[in-house]
Amino acid sequence: MTEEDCGYFVREIHKKDGSNLKILQQEVGDVGCVVWDAALVLTMYLESNDFCIDKNEKQSILKDKHVVELGAGTGIVGLQAACLGAQTVVTDLPEFVSLMNKNIQANKHLLKGKVKATTLKWGCDEIDNEMDSPDYLLLADCIYYEQSLVPLVKTIEKLTGINTTVLCCYEERLTGNKPKIQAEFFKLIEEHMFIEEIPIERHDPCYRSEDIHIMKFKRKVFK
DSSP states (O other), X not given: OOGGGTTEEEEEEEOTTSOEEEEEEESSSOGGGSOOXXXXXXXXXXXXXXXXXXXXXXXXXXXXXXXXXXXXXXXXXXXXXXXXXOEEEEEEOHHHHHHHHHHHHHTGGGOSSOEEEEEXXXXXXXXXXXXXXXXXXXXXXXXXXXGGHHHHHHHHHHHOOTXXXXXXXXXXXXXXXXXXXXXXXXXXXXXXXXXXXXXXXXXXXXXXXXXXXXXXXXXXXOO
């Protein structure tokens, strides 16, 4: 690790092809500066049989797909998508863009698709064309702060096209106001989206937990 990387520590995630994603995390900072368990579960789910075109697992259905990650933090989920061939945009608040770019550089030799880190503030009315109506919209452990629920749902609704699949992975937390926050999020989402839970049996066998859920959303079409 170079001198400019002081204040960071590395987590390695072993991929099915034998390579390792190396994710820089910050020793000091907000919750987005480290890799949370829900992000690991979603990252490894992208390598599951649900995303394999053939039995030999040689090619992912993510190849050449347009993918956007919300609240990316370190960028791990979006980086995994790019490793599988997706054209990816990882987004978060301005203070996380530098960390995401460091992780893009650290893993550029693994990328089969392109990946770009950029700023996106939830609830903002202006959305770049490169984020509009992706094939997949990914978010991990973003259901956390009560004040962010409405802006987050607004952004999901704004980005999601009729063919977009939203994958939302979250850790079910039972302390404080977290159950209320999670219930309110899904109440808001249900106004715009059909909701389906991915059974835990389809998660990666090593990266799964009873209290971590992967939810799939599809836009409702109103006539």
